[in-house]
Amino acid sequence: MSYDEWFRTDRLPHIYCAGCGNGTIINCTLAAVDQMGWKKEDTVFVSGIGCSSRAPGYILTDSLHTTHGRALAFATGVKMAKPAFNVVVFTGDGDLAAIGGNHFIHACRRNIDMTVVCMNNQIYGMTGGQGSPTTPLKCLSSTTPYGCAEPPFDLCELATAAGANYVARWTSYHVKELEKAVKVGLETPGFSFIEVLVQCPTAFGRRNKFRQVADHVEFLKSHSLLKAKRDRLIDQGQPVPEDMFVVGEITKRNRPAMGVKP
Amino acid sequence: MTRTEFWQGNTACAEGALAAGCTFFGGYPITPSTEVAELMAAKLPKKGGIFIQMEDEIASMASIIGASWTGARAMTATSGPGFSLMMENIGFAVMTETPCVVVNVQRGGPSTGQPTMSAQGDMMQVRFGSHGDIAIIALSPATVQEMFELTVKAFNHADKYRVPVFLMADETVGHMREKILVPDSVEKIGRKPFVPGNPPFKVTDPDLIPGFPTFGTGQHVHVTGLTHDERGYPAATNPPLHAALVKRLVDKIENARDEMADYDIVNPEAEQVFVAYGGPVRTVMQVMHDKKDKNVGFLRIRTVWPFPEKALLEFKNAKRFLVPEMNLGQIAREIERHVTVPVVPIPKLGGELHTPAELAAVLEEKA
Structure with missing residues (x-):
């Protein structure tokens, strides 16, 4: 399978660090986009600020690299003004959940027809490794030098509670599952949210005992708990391990949506 | 052909936008601008346009920029506190050369200040409020007729110069009702x-x-707020390129200063000259009417930014420029940069227009 034609090859090389997982996520997203049969001129990629948000700059469509946290508000303007467009947003945990938190919940509430891929590396990578709203408790960052004291957001629970039609979580290890989830998100009318836990060796890994990239990816794999399995544990009255995160399709429903293609 | 209406200023603004072909309004309620949004909410859907009430003014500004790239004439309306929230995305619109119109029906600040009262306290903020070196266009209406006409002009300037254009109204003109020819x-x-x-x-x-x-025409354009090259690609660590880009963004507006200048001159031989824009224009007109004195001149400005400084030089005998503003002297300071004779700010805070007597009293003062 080739989706090279979606890449803006004259922008290469990219700015991502060695071992970064963002490229994997861009790859999976474009693989899904390619299967949709969309025309490039009808497709707009939008982003805010941060490592995640550089992604649209490497994609050969119209693209809007906006201000920190505001990608969804810009994307709302694009999609409402032109519902025929396919709108895909790349964002990160800091961009989406901290400075952009309000836009996130309102985009979910409006259930506006777009697909949002959140590269959650649990840290501010581009500014050098500060704690984010998804930095796990006790983890080290340059602004949590004694361990993060704040409980993190569960972005998928947030998106579900706020009204998104489709919500899924995978990791940079689960490439096939991720590609499939993005495709379902692209196909689902309304707001689709796909959170991807991703390694950041430069800003997160080296401070948190993941000296090797593979160690971090292995951690993401071994600490993923399938939603079906989690539900089964709950049904059986068994404890759900606290150090694991739920992966899979979290929510799929058909709430009224805005900006759906005519 | 025209028809006669009796409209509120904010109504005239919304009708002007619709006449200009505005098809997208993203906004957030705020006194004293809300009537603009309410009218757009009622009328835009019937014309096939989009009205969307965003979650805050940051999002409002973002949404109109997004809509503008799809080709829409897009607009928002706000007042002081919301205007402050828009500053970052205004800079984004400047950097990405995105046409859009922002209406600011000014109220008393700082902070929440006087939501229902009039002011002109945002005249420097509109020019310099967003970080970095920017240039924008700001128009200031003094009548309901101008609320309509300058809104139309704002859209034309925005499209022509690819820059955010501001309709810097005030509560007086926004909420006043008077006759208008549509x-x-x-x-x-x-x-x-x-x-x-x-x-x-x-x-x-x-x-x-x-x-x-x-967007949608197959150009695959990358739009970024980062310093970018001709291709639109980030080049944020290239010093000459950054300098050239920012200079061009400012020059494309400043070079068109004369082309955009919009003002009226009364009694160019006068020694004492009022300079006003927005609400205070009305008080000056009353004073001019009462005095009927050839030695009292009046420069009425509609395009405030870029400032039409050549208009000042047309008053060759001017001994004093008298500048009534509903602020502590913001444009008076700009005028000082361009003339050698004394500039007398006539500040009025509190939310009400100057009275004619207050302005007449300044005329009597010894120079």
């Missing part, structure tokens, strides 16, 4: 067409304005 149609100046094959931000014309590569 034309059947208005002049529309669209965006410069994009020549396919060119890099999207390449400038070939002396006006320094690139053609607009609307």
Whole structure:
């Protein structure tokens, strides 16, 4: 399978660090986009600020690299003004959940027809490794030098509670599952949210005992708990391990949506 | 052909926007601008346009920029506190050369201040409020008729110069009702067409304005708030390129200063000269009417930014410029930069217009 034609090859090389997982996520997203049969001129990629948000700059469509946290508000303007467009947003945990938190919940509430891929590396990578709203408790960052004291957001629970039609979580290890989830998100009318836990060796890994990239990816794999399995544990009255995160399709429903293609 | 209406200023603004072909309004309620949004909410859907109430003014500004790239004439309306929230995305619109119109029906600040009272305290904020070196266009209406006409002009300037254009109204003019002549149609100046094959931000014309590569036309344009090259690609660590880009963004507005100048001159031989824009224009007109004195001149400004400084030089005998403003002297300071004779600010805070007596009293003062 080739989706090279979606890449803006004259922008290469990219700015991502060695071992970064963002490229994997861009790859999976474009693989899904390619299967949709969309025309490039009808497709707009939008982003805010941060490592995640550089992604649209490497994609050969119209693209809007906006201000920190505001990608969804810009994307709302694009999609409402032109519902025929396919709108895909790349964002990160800091961009989406901290400075952009309000836009996130309102985009979910409006259930506006777009697909949002959140590269959650649990840290501010581009500014050098500060704690984010998804930095796990006790983890080290340059602004949590004694361990993060704040409980993190569960972005998928947030998106579900706020009204998104489709919500899924995978990791940079689960490439096939991720590609499939993005495709379902692209196909689902309304707001689709796909959170991807991703390694950041430069800003997160080296401070948190993941000296090797593979160690971090292995951690993401071994600490993923399938939603079906989690539900089964709950049904059986068994404890759900606290150090694991739920992966899979979290929510799929058909709430009224805005900006759906005519 | 025209028809006669009796409208509120904010109504005239919304009707002007609709006449100009505005098809997207993203806004957030705030006194004293809300009537603009309410009217757009009622009328835009019936014309096939989009009204969306966003979650805050940051999002409102973002939404109109997004809509503008799809080719829509897009607008928002707000007042002081919301205007402050818009500053970052205003800079984004300047950097990405995105046409859009922002209406600020000014109220008393700082902070929440006087939501229902009039002021002109945001005249420097509109010019310099967003970080970095920017240039924008700001128009200031003094009548309900001008609320309509300058809104139309704002859209035309925005499209022509690819810059955010501000209608800097005030609560007085926004909420005042008076007679207006509404034309059947208005002049529309669209965006410069994009020549396919060119890099999207390449400038070939002396006006320094690139053609607009609307989203969806197959140009695959990358739009970023980062310092970018002609292709639109980030080049944030290239010093000469950054300098040239920022200089061009400022020059394309400043070079068109004379072209955009919009003012009236009364009694150019006068020694004492009032300079006003917005609400205070009305008080000066009353004083001019009462005095009927050839030695009292009046410069009435509609395009406040870029400031039409040549208009000041037309008063060759001027001994004093008297500048009534509903602030502590913001444009008075700009005027001081351009003239050698004394500039007398006549500040009025509190939310009400100057009275004619207050202005007449300044005329009597010894120079």
